[in-house]
Amino acid sequence: MPDRPWSPTYLNLQSTIQDLFLYDFQVEIDRLGEEVAKQFQSNPTIPGVILSKNGQLKGMLSRRRFWEHMSRPYSLDLFYKRPLASLYVFTKTDVLILKGETPIFEAARQALQRSPQLLYDPIIVELNSGVYRLIDIHQLLIAQSKIHELTHQLLEEKTYANRVQTEKMASLGRMMAGVAHEIRNPVNSVNGNLSFLDDYYKKLIELLLIYEQEIGQKPNRIVEFEEEIELDFILEDTPSILQSLQVSAESLIQIVASLRNFSRMDSRKQQIVDIRECIDSTLLILKNRIKNSVETIKNYQEIPPIHCYSGQLSQVLMNLLANAIDTLMERKEKEKNFKPRIEISTQVIENYNGARGISIKILDNGMGIPPEIQERIFEDFFTTKPIGKGTGLGLAISYQIVTQKHNGQLNLRSEVGVGTEFEIVLPMENAV
Structure with missing residues (x-):
């Protein structure tokens, strides 16, 4: 009899x-x-019998091999009334x-890699x-089929999620481009007229x-009004x-330029870019989160x-910097004097x-990432954030952008309680 009820619908990828x-x-x-013959006859689903001696495992006899030998001439006389050890000598595999x-x-x-004559023999499981x-x-092959189905379903979900995320970012980019365009003209007007106003x-x-x-001598009315x-x-x-x-207008112009740069999400053509300007633009967009609470070097x-x-x-820079800010704020809540x-x-x-290559490093002194999480950090849908706070796609998509779109590397170095460093490495062949 089985140890527990089972159905393939309860399986998952782990x-x-x-x-089973x-x-x-x-x-x-x-x-x-x-x-054993009586047990096999009363329980037709039992695939075999485990043989032991003084509680120690000696081997296994499958139902198929048992009845094969029992059906041969004189086998009943030889084995039916004798210890299983005598039969096991002839069936041992x-x-x-x-x-x-x-x-x-x-x-x-591993089961399918066995020799053909052993292919359908049961497997011993050591609990x-x-x-x-x-x-x-x-039962094992049914379970494998279910795992294959779940894997295929997950891949479809990942593909769909990536497509949705890409479309969301493209839509966000188009929206930001439109907003930047609408803001640019009045901002330029304000900035341009400030010099006249000052004059x-x-x-x-x-x-x-x-x-x-x-x-x-000023009349009393003028003196009173001045006061x-x-x-x-x-x-x-x-x-x-x-x-x-003037400073605010110039800052707005920089933000608009940063939004226009960030809005090129759906661009299918590569452009010549100064990476440092990309970093500065991203920091400007995140300025409200950083303000005076995070020292930026x-x-x-x-x-x-x-x-x-x-x-x-x-x-990618937005994802890495936003994650760095998140871990810094998390540590600041826990440690009063943390900077x-x-x-x-x-x-x-x-x-x-x-x-030669180009290296961009983003280092924070936040919580750090445990080794077991580092191994999965770039997996799709993997996140340590609470439900509603993270999708598990940010770092996965960042990894794809760096490695697949730019033939680069996205490296991680982290120590719990010390901090985390992400390094983007791009091949020099992309340089102008």
Whole structure:
């Protein structure tokens, strides 16, 4: 009889053979053959019997081989009333023994690699030390088929999710391009007119000074109104306001330029880009998240412009920097005196696949990533963030953009409690 009810509908990609239909039929090898025959007759689904001696595993006798030998002439006289050991001498074959935690697809692979005469013999499953069960090959192949179906379904879901994400980013890019275009004209108008406004203000001040010189003693009404509107403060504060407006307008122009650069998500042509400008544009977009809470250090060495898909590369930088900010904020919540820091560096390296390359490093002093998570960090749909906070696609898509679109590398170095470094390496052959 099986250890537990089983159905292939309960399987998942991590299922192992101990999750399957297992049979517990084990007898001492000195028991009579008729006892096994009676069990096989009353339980037609049992695939075989595990043989032991003093509790130690000796081997396995499949149902098929048992009845093959029992059906031969004189076999009933030879084996039916004798210990199983005498029959086992004639039927002994190599037995496949697998650990209970063996994945289903691996068990099926090993089972199918056996010689043809052993192909349908059951497999011994070792659940614990000295604890054995049997698994029927038919059930194993059904389970393998289910795993194959689940894998195919997951691949379809991944393909669909990637397509949706790409379309979302392309739509976002088109929207941002439209917003940037709509903002650019009024911003340019504000910025262009500020110089005239500053000039007009200076001329009005000169006019006021001339009035004072020509009039001499001010009438009481003028003196009272100057006090009412706080003229001295207006004259002192207006230049600061004009300067602040000028700085804000220039900042808006930079943000619009960054949005236009980031909006090139759906561009199918490579463009010549200065990577440092891409980084600065991304930091500008993230400025509201960084503000004064994160120290940003830039170590830019001279690197050449490169041919790349600038919008997609900006998306990679956005993902890496946003993740760095997330881990910094997480650590800041836990450690009162923690000082968040992001260090960004660019340089030409000499040992990239035996040639020169361009390196962009983003280093944070956040929580760090445990080794077991590092192994899966670039997998589709893998995320450690709470539900609703992450899709598990950001780093996976970033990895694809760097490795497949740009023939580069995306490397990870991290230590828990110290921080994380992501390094984008692009081949120098892309350089201008």
